[in-house]
Amino acid sequence: MTYDELVAVRRDLHRHAEPAFLEIRTSTIVVTWLRALGIEPRTGRDAMRTGAVSDYPSVDQRDRFAARAVAAGADAALAEFAAAHGTAVVCEIEGDLPGPTWALRFDMDALPLTESDEPAHVPAAAGFRCADGFMHACGHDGHTAIGLALAERLVADRGFAGRVRLLFQPAEEGGRGAASMLAAGAVDGVDRFVALHLGLDLPTGVVAGGVEGMLATTKLRATFTGAAAHAALSPQEGRNALLGAASAALAVMALPRYSTADTRINVGTLRAGDNVNIVPSWAEMTLEARSTDSAVCEDLTERIETRLHGAAAMHDLRLELHRTGGSTTMRCDRPLVDAVGRVAAELLGDSAAPALWRMNGSDDASLFARAVQQNGGMATYAVVGADHRAPHHHPSFDIDESAMAVALEVLDELIRIPHPGDSHRLGSPPRGSRADLSTEPG
Numbered sequence: 001m002t003y004d005e006l007v008a009v010r011r012d013l014h015r016h017a018e019p020a021f022l023e024i025r026t027s028t029i030v031v032t033w034l035r036a037l038g039i040e041p042r043t044g045r046d047a048m049r050t051g052a053v054s055d056y057p058s059v060d061q062r063d064r065f066a067a068r069a070v071a072a073g074a075d076a077a078l079a080e081f082a083a084a085h086g087t088a089v090v091c092e093i094e095g096d097l098p099g100p101t102w103a104l105r106f107d108m109d110a111l112p113l114t115e116s117d118e119p120a121h122v123p124a125a126a127g128f129r130c131a132d133g134f135m136h137a138c139g140h141d142g143h144t145a146i147g148l149a150l151a152e153r154l155v156a157d158r159g160f161a162g163r164v165r166l167l168f169q170p171a172e173e174g175g176r177g178a179a180s181m182l183a184a185g186a187v188d189g190v191d192r193f194v195a196l197h198l199g200l201d202l203p204t205g206v207v208a209g210g211v212e213g214m215l216a217t218t219k220l221r222a223t224f225t226g227a228a229a230h231a232a233l234s235p236q237e238g239r240n241a242l243l244g245a246a247s248a249a250l251a252v253m254a255l256p257r258y259s260t261a262d263t264r265i266n267v268g269t270l271r272a273g274d275n276v277n278i279v280p281s282w283a284e285m286t287l288e289a290r291s292t293d294s295a296v297c298e299d300l301t302e303r304i305e306t307r308l309h310g311a312a313a314m315h316d317l318r319l320e321l322h323r324t325g326g327s328t329t330m331r332c333d334r335p336l337v338d339a340v341g342r343v344a345a346e347l348l349g350d351s352a353a354p355a356l357w358r359m360n361g362s363d364d365a366s367l368f369a370r371a372v373q374q375n376g377g378m379a380t381y382a383v384v385g386a387d388h389r390a391p392h393h394h395p396s397f398d399i400d401e402s403a404m405a406v407a408l409e410v411l412d413e414l415i416r417i418p419h420p421g422d423s424h425r426l427g428s429p430p431r432g433s434r435a436d437l438s439t440e441p442g
Contacts, residue, residue: 001149006408007401010145011128016072017110017136018065020171021057025069026108026144027087028078030168033148034091037155044085049183053176054324055221068132088181089168093154099161100191102415103372105365106147107172110136116395123398137397139198139386144168146196146407153412160416165190167368174219175325178364182371192336193372193379194414195365196407199392200357202385204400205348207410208357209340210332210380215264215290216297217362219325222248222308225318228274228281238279242272244315245283251307252287255300261293263300286324290362294328327364332356333378340382343413347406357383361392384410 001009016025027043034041041047050056057065066083070076087108115135116124123129130136147166154164167186171177178186187193202208226239249267257263267287273280289304291297305321312319337355359381369379386403390396 001152003405006145006149006404009148010141010401010404011123011126013141013144014123014136015128015130016069017130017132017134017141018069019112019134020109020174020176021053021087022061022065023087023108023170024062024065024079024082025072025074027082027089027168027170028069028074030089030108030144030148031078032075034089034151037151039091039093039151039155041089041091043089044081045184047090047184047186048086048088048170048177048180050086050180052180052183053171054322055176086180087170088177088184090165090181090186091151092163092165093151094158094163095160096158097161101163101165101189103165103167103187103190103193103368104147104150104411105167105169105193105195105368106143107140107169107177107365108144109140109171109173109177110134111138111173111393113137113393113395118396121396121398135395135397137394138173138392139399140172142198142386142399142401142404143196146404146411149404149408150411153408154415161418162191164415172364175217175327175362175364178327178367182367187368187371190372190375191377193369193377194336194340194411195363195368195381196411197363197381197383198386198399198403198407199388200359200361200383202357202383204385204387204403205406206354206385207340207344207348207406208354208383209337209344210356211330211359211383212332212356213262213292213358213360214330214366214381215262215292215360215362216294216328217288217290217326218297218301218323219288220286220301220304221322221324222285222287223320224248224283224285224312224315225320226281226315227279229279231277231279235279239281239316240279241283241315241317242280244311244317245270245272245285247314248308248311249285249287251311252304255303255307258291258296258300261291261296263296264288264290265300265304292329325364327362327366328370330366330369330379330381331373332380333373336378336380339417340380340410340414343410343417347409347413359383382410
């Protein structure tokens with residue numbers, strides 16, 4: 001894949017952004033690409049378990065996105081299958097030599113965000129802005145394109161030890177996709193796990209072998225149910241769900257912070273009511289807790305739930321409360337961190353390879369990492385710098401596309417470090433760059 005082709009794939013995915021568990025067109029592109037390389041990927045129940053998902057999209061939502069995908073050129077049969085059985089894709093590529101099993105995660109989902117149409121926004125100016133109310137505002141389009149380019153590289157040159165399992169993950173946003181793939185054995189037998197992210201305020205030309213400060217998180221949905229009544233003729237007969245939810249939101253945001261860990265709380269959405277003259281009979285809120293300590297995150301979540309129940313009782317409401325997603329903290333294993341750093345230093349220069357980058361966010365790749373580490377393997381979360389003129393999750397976010405070529409080289413070289421079976425050999429120097437990053441990658 002040339003550099004221009006890599007960019008074209010990313011821009012195509014960007015233009016047709018799809019949200020969590022509805023990455024139907026994206027999934028069909030991944031499957032079609034892999035099959036063209038001679039790889040038969042695992043899909044459906046072999047790649048994820050929809051039963052492990054809270055708030056899975058309805059049949060109507062999935063059918064609508066399948067039709068949208070087909071209208072945008074997706075294979076109809078593949079789109080129908082993804083809509084019915086899930087969008088995760090897993091493939092494995094065997095090297096020519098014995099060695100470890102790698103797993104690399106590439107997330108595919110976009111956000112429910114209306115993308116900027118300002119002329120200064122490159123996707124708008126260059127004609128690949130998504131106009132459907134969804135947006136790749138976190139670089140996942142680039143991640144998926146890198147995963148496809150890497151698959152092509154590995155198939156073309158299998159001179160590496162072991163095997164590489166590529167995990168094309170749905171629903172990273174909201175922390176739901178990894179758990180569904182773990183339920184299908186996505187990282188069973190994996191020795192080394194790597195997640196990669198573009199940007200995160202690291203400049204282009206800089207690569208970090210791992211992160212610190214990744215936050216554990218819990219995502220929640222609270223539904224308050226009261227009783228409707230005429231707001232003037234019989235307000236006493238009503239039970240105001242909006243007021244109950246508003247009271248809950250204020251109580252949650254007033255929770256004390258912790259001296260033992262960094263914490264975050266956010267009430268993200270609050271929707272309620274039917275009309276100005278009706279006592280609101282329903283309200284739905286989504287909210288989250290985060291912390292640098294998993295135990296603190298759980299304690300904070302329990303305190304949030306207590307306040308939600310208290311507000312519901314105070315206003316005589318019924319409460320339905322669901323934990324819709326979440327992830328944990330992550331400890332990056334130093335041998336992998338250092339290996340990424342050495343590869344990056346050879347490609348970009350010593351000054352371009354800090355060991356760890358402080359993330360201050362959450363990612364359910366941490367669940368993959370934790371599972372691999374609990375089974376005796378190693379894991380890291382590499383960050384490849386990509387200049388962006390606006391923050392992540394912002395309507396004007398866009399990545400420096402040249403960073404995708406850097407990421408591709410780093411992953412390819414990392415996998416090709418000799419691995420006779422003992423982890424200390426991760427300290428061996430890489431074979432050297434297979435392509436000059438100032439030119440198009442092969």
